Amino acid sequence: MKHYRLLFAFMAAFLAFSCTGQQGGTDGDGTDGPDAGTEIKILSDRSSVIRNPMTGWVMYVSADADPSYFDTEFYVSALGKNVKVRDYASCFYVRTGWKDFNPELGKYFWDDPDSKLYRLWQRGQELGLPMAFRVVVDGRDQGENTPEWVFEKGAQYWLENPDKFTDRKVPNVLDETWREWYETFIEAFAEKFNDPDKIAFIDGYGLGKWGEGHNVCYEGLEPISWDDDGNVKEYAGVVSDNTPEYKENTMKWITGLYSRCFTKVPLVINYHRQIGHPRSTGAQAQPDSEHLLQIAIDNGYCLRADSFGMLNQDWGYNDWEREFVKRWNYKLPIILEGGYVIDNDGHQSGMEGDGYHTPAEVRKGEFDEGKAALVNMMDFRTGGEVRSWFEEAFTYVEQFIYDGGYRFYPDRVSVPPTVALGDDVSVSSRWVNLGWGYCPVNLRQWDYKYKLAYALLDMKTEKPLYEFVDEKADLSKWLNDAPVRCNMDISMKKVPVGAYIWAVGIVDMTKVNENGTHVTGLNLSVNKDYLTQEGWVKVTDVRVE
Numbered sequence: 001m002k003h004y005r006l007l008f009a010f011m012a013a014f015l016a017f018s019c020t021g022q023q024g025g026t027d028g029d030g031t032d033g034p035d036a037g038t039e040i041k042i043l044s045d046r047s048s049v050i051r052n053p054m055t056g057w058v059m060y061v062s063a064d065a066d067p068s069y070f071d072t073e074f075y076v077s078a079l080g081k082n083v084k085v086r087d088y089a090s091c092f093y094v095r096t097g098w099k100d101f102n103p104e105l106g107k108y109f110w111d112d113p114d115s116k117l118y119r120l121w122q123r124g125q126e127l128g129l130p131m132a133f134r135v136v137v138d139g140r141d142q143g144e145n146t147p148e149w150v151f152e153k154g155a156q157y158w159l160e161n162p163d164k165f166t167d168r169k170v171p172n173v174l175d176e177t178w179r180e181w182y183e184t185f186i187e188a189f190a191e192k193f194n195d196p197d198k199i200a201f202i203d204g205y206g207l208g209k210w211g212e213g214h215n216v217c218y219e220g221l222e223p224i225s226w227d228d229d230g231n232v233k234e235y236a237g238v239v240s241d242n243t244p245e246y247k248e249n250t251m252k253w254i255t256g257l258y259s260r261c262f263t264k265v266p267l268v269i270n271y272h273r274q275i276g277h278p279r280s281t282g283a284q285a286q287p288d289s290e291h292l293l294q295i296a297i298d299n300g301y302c303l304r305a306d307s308f309g310m311l312n313q314d315w316g317y318n319d320w321e322r323e324f325v326k327r328w329n330y331k332l333p334i335i336l337e338g339g340y341v342i343d344n345d346g347h348q349s350g351m352e353g354d355g356y357h358t359p360a361e362v363r364k365g366e367f368d369e370g371k372a373a374l375v376n377m378m379d380f381r382t383g384g385e386v387r388s389w390f391e392e393a394f395t396y397v398e399q400f401i402y403d404g405g406y407r408f409y410p411d412r413v414s415v416p417p418t419v420a421l422g423d424d425v426s427v428s429s430r431w432v433n434l435g436w437g438y439c440p441v442n443l444r445q446w447d448y449k450y451k452l453a454y455a456l457l458d459m460k461t462e463k464p465l466y467e468f469v470d471e472k473a474d475l476s477k478w479l480n481d482a483p484v485r486c487n488m489d490i491s492m493k494k495v496p497v498g499a500y501i502w503a504v505g506i507v508d509m510t511k512v513n514e515n516g517t518h519v520t521g522l523n524l525s526v527n528k529d530y531l532t533q534e535g536w537v538k539v540t541d542v543r544v545e
Contacts, residue, residue: 037414037415037416037417037426037427038414038416038417038540039412039413039414040412040413040415040539041411041412042409042411042412042413042526042527042530042537042539043526043527043529043530044409044432044434044525044526044527045409045525045526045527045528046402046525047401047402049088049401050407050524051090051128051523052090052522052523053090053130053200053266054200054201054266054376054440055090055333055376055377055404055405055437055439056089056090056091056401057088057089057377057378057379057380057401058090058091058092058093058200058335058377058378058380059088059089059091059092059129059386060093060094060095060379060381060382060385060386061092061093061124061382062094062096063094063095063096063097063116063117063120065116065120065382067120067122067123069120070092070124070127071084072084072085072086072386073085074386074387074390074391075390075391076390076391076394077394078394078395079394083390085380085386086129088380088397088401089129089380090129090377091124091129091130091131091132091200091201092120092124092130092131093131093132093133093134093200093379094117094131094132094134095133095134095136095210095211097137097139097144097146098135098137098145098146098150098182099144099145099146099147101117101189102188103115103147104147108188108189108192110192110193125198130196130197130198130200131198131199132199132202132203133199133203134202134203134204135206135211136210136211137171137173137182137206137207137211138171138207138209138211139167139168139169140170140209140215141209141210142168142210143165143167143168144167144168144169146169146178148167150171150177150178150181150182151169151171153177153181154177155172155175155177155181156171156172156175156177156178157169158170158172158220158221160221160235170217171217172217172218173216173217173218174246174249179253182257183257186257186261190261190262193265194261194262194263194264195264195265196264196266196445199265200266201265201267201302201335202258202262202265202267203268203269204254204255204258204262204267204301205254205269205270205296206254207250207254208276208280209280212270212272212306213270213275213276214272214274214275214277214279215237215277215278215280216237216247216276216277216278217237217238217278218237218246218247218250218278219238219240219242219243219246219278220237220238221237221238222235222236222237222238223235224236236278236279236280237277237278237279238278239279243277243278247277247288247292248288248291248292250276251276251295251296252295255267255269255295255296255299255301256299258299259299259300259301259444262445263445266302266333266440266443266445267296267299267300267301267445268302268303268304268335269293269296269301269302269303270304270305270306271293271303271304271305271324272289272305272307272321273285273286273289273318273320273321274286274289275292275293277289280315283313283314284320285320290324297328297332300443300444300445302333302334302335302443303328303333303334303335304334304336304337305317305321305325305334305335305336305337305373307321307337307339308336308337308339308366308370308373308375309338309354309362309363309365309367309368309370310340310354311354311355311365312354316339322372325373326373329373329374330374330438330476330479331442332440332443333376333377333438333443334373334374334375334376334377334437335376335377336366336369336373336378336379337381338363338366338370338378338379338381339362339366340385341359341362341384341385358392359388359392359393360388360392360393362388363389363393363396364396366378367393367396367399370400371403371436374436374437374438375404375405375437376404376405376406376437376440377405378400402434403434403435404436404437405435405436405437406435406437406438406439406478407433407434407525408431408432408434408439408475408478408506408524408525409431409432409524409525410429410430410431410504410524410526411430411431411432411483412428412429413427413428413429413430413537413539414427414428414429415427415428415454415539415540415542416542417540418542418543418544419492419542419543419544419545420545421492421496421497421545423492424489424490424491424492425489425490425492426487426488426489426490427454427468427487427488427490428485428487428488429452429486429504430483430484430486431452431478431484431485431486432478432483433478433482434480434525435480436480438476438478439476439478440476441474441476442476448474449508449509449510449521450506450507450509450521450522451470451471451473451506451507452469452470452473452475452504452506453469453470453504453505453506453518454470454488454490454503454504455468455502455503455504455536456495456500456502456503456542457500457501457502457503457538458500458501459499459500459541462501462532462533462534462536462538463513463532463534464503464513464515464534464536465500465515465517466494466495466500466517467507467516467517468488468490469507469518470486472486473486475506492544495544496544497545498543498544499541499542499543500541500544501538501539501540501542502538502539502540502541503536503537503539504537504539505520505524505536505537506520506521506522506524507519507520507521508520508521508522509521519534520534520536522535523535524537
């Protein structure tokens with residue numbers, strides 16, 4: 001406290017001649033604000049990792065990994081030391097088969113503390129990293145994804161290579177039996193995990209190859225390419241006159257299911273020109289792709305793409321995705337999954353296939369693409385993929401922390417140093433978003449739950465005693481390079497005589513302390529000397545007389 005008092009005594013003296021009264025700007029509605037007393041400048045923190053929902057780095061974790069994977073570290077030459085990947089992440093992401101979530105009828109990973117998925121989720125909770133996930137159901141290229149017990153119940157499926165891979169079953173996503181058991185699973189999952197403290201976001205489509213939403217099978221499989229000896233090289237889903245109807249039916253069903261069950265957790269879908277189609281490749285978008293994505297958006301989904309920086313026109317990220325996402329900037333948050341570097345036998349290298357020459361070039365390519373799309377989140381993929389970020393492209397890791405997503409701080413706060421008992425006062429704060437993204441309080445699942453608030457803190461404990469919520473301020477409008485001044489008139493009639501600390505912060509309206517004040521909901525990009533343990537920004541002392 002002593003350091004805090006000296007700091008503000010110096011700042012008040014330095015600023016008194018020029019920072020008294022209103023400093024211009026507008027409130028949340030664009031109108032000039034009233035005089036709010038002495039204006040204090042707040043120092044920002046531009047470089048620290050600040051964890052907040054729907055912004056920052058995503059740490060990928062394999063469902064087969066041991067919890068010790070969270071301790072993965074790499075040497076960063078620019079820092080001259082080893083760092084842990086997890087210390088740079090806001091959440092962790094698991095993309096795995098339905099069978100890992102629900103291995104037996106009526107049995108789920110959260111009922112088995114010894115299961116790998118439970119141990120990963122539990123370790124993430126201990127580290128303050130909520131889980132994000134995608135449920136994969138198609139068995140091609142990966143093995144069993146839909147659990148065998150579902151097929152034993154009579155669900156239809158196809159085999160791409162029955163002579164070689166009898167476990168790689170491709171479910172008929174139109175089949176009523178398959179849908180019935182999938183719905184049962186998602187409903188059970190939501191009953192346990194419809195909680196933003198546990199789940200960061202849900203990649204809620206998961207059909208087709210790798211769950212990426214392309215090569216989805218509605219009417220079986222058919223060969224589409226052959227080798228020189230006439231042997232089939234590749235199969236894909238059957239395309240027929242019924243395909244558009246099946247695609248729409250399936251999109252409405254699965255996004256409606258997730259939307260109905262997960263009412264508090266953000267949902268995302270891979271925006272791709274072949275979304276829901278029985279084929280994977282093609283430079284031209286399907287004529288109904290935008291319509292299908294609009295169905296998901298209408299069901300409360302935001303956007304994610306699995307191919308940022310991958311420039312192959314047939315299957316990578318091309319002009320269709322770039323133009324589509326522009327129309328949703330500052331309306332929906334965008335999540336980036338980047339290209340891959342590591343070569344696998346029989347799989348085109350993301351590096352060579354896209355014209356890159358080094359892993360650092362791949363990372364720069366996806367970073368630049370992400371910046372152009374104003375993404376809120378970027379990814380650290382598993383294994384050797386994440387290594388390149390830290391050992392060869394750490395400058396982009398830091399740059400996204402500094403400039404990506406949303407990053408709020410109040411650079412100026414005006415509050416009166418004394419208040420007459422029972423009086424009304426005016427307060428004001430100007431907010432800056434240091435990031436290129438936006439805070440998606442407009443999401444259906446959030447319903448504007450994060451609000452600007454002022455508080456009177458206890459002088460000793462620095463806990464909020466009285467709180468005043470600004471209902472007008474809309475955080476989704478706080479954009480980069482456009483500071484917003486928010487003004488508010490406050491009634492002090494319920495505040496007794498005494499000494500307090502003025503504070504400002506962002507509260508979560510769904511979480512309440514014992515005394516009726518709200519829990520702070522977002523971490524702010526503010527110098528640590530200003531912050532209380534609970535995340536309030538201390539402004540100055542005040543006396544109610």
